[in-house]
Amino acid sequence: MTAATSLKDRTHSGTIFTVEWLPGTDKLRGICYCDAELQSEDPIELWDWLLGHPEGHRA
């Protein structure tokens, strides 16, 4: 029980998309690697927007 199995060795390529589920709400916040953000309640819409970078992304 000595090794923490955190994700410290995870990949960091520079094209990381993040989707946070905002606690206490039904909202998702998408964060592009360019720092642009969008909130939505539809994960499909959010992925379309994130992967559509740079279309509609103004950080």
Next chain:
Amino acid sequence: MNFPVRFARDQWYVAAYGSEIGREPFPRTILGEALMFYRTRSGRPIALADRCVHRRFPLSQSHLDGDNVVCGYHGFTYDPTGACVAVPGQKRIPRTARVPAYPVIEQDSFVWVWIGDVEKADPGRIPRAPWLDQDGWTTVCGMEPLKAPYGLLVDNLLDLSHETYLHGGYIGTPEVAETPIRTEVDDEQEVVYVSRHMEDAACPPFYSESTGIEGRIVRWQDIEYHPPCLYLLHSRVAPTGLLPNQDGTDPGGFHVEVVYAITPETESSTHDFWAVARDFALEDEKVSDFLRESNRTVVLQDVVALDTLALALGIELGIEREGYQELSINIDTGGLAARRIIKAQIARGDGARNEYGADQVVAG
């Protein structure tokens, strides 16, 4: 975009546990291709197409002569590269008499096979699961056949909120479905991360009986999925309030690495490899037996559910192929990301064939 059914070629897949492959020919179908595996006398795993070029007899129903395979029907003999080195009754060996050989790597207790263009096979791209074969960890494992497309298993594993409903009494508690997730995608490296950190949760039997923790727990689930095949769940449990140290050490935490290898057999069936590695009670056989039985039960609960789902979708797909409706919500964020990566991998690997073509028939 629905779950994937077609295969992503030009990828590494887990074909077997190393312990399954020995000096007896071993058949397994991967991505619709019938393969046979064996070890050379030095212990090196070999994968060849499981059909003799002569009359397509399965080489897995044959026998080994040294490092070569002798077809059990007419004696066509192949070396580990798939080249035919002997044919019955004549000295001339037809120039095209060979079976496809597949790149194979044994790593982390798995035998990985490359399905696609042999020239592109890079062992450095195989994702790692070191706990399965490492000092300081004890592993239990198994494999269950699934009569469902691999995409359904990907969906299942990327959204663990189903634990609350399908696996109650084993690994599911109310907090799993109630706790928001954080999803990250490394688009370039093609990795999906889904984290669910429960800071004050009921301890399900899977963990209370294996760790001895009484009372409520901190429970972290950190998924790391390397599409298409390898799924890692980094699981940490500890008594409520006990967190890792600032320097990353975690003497008070119990760590379980749950590993799945998702290998399509056909477009409607999947090899569901599962393993559970732990860093506590390393020598305790009772804990090993308990975790093996519990996790197998959980996997079989998934198998029953996914087989049922596949049957239902099959009926629907028959009427309106891939045109059915589904509804995605927040819990599906990780699964949707995985689908998108696999879709891109399928497109990239389209048309990739083994060097000699798996279906090639040569008159002997």
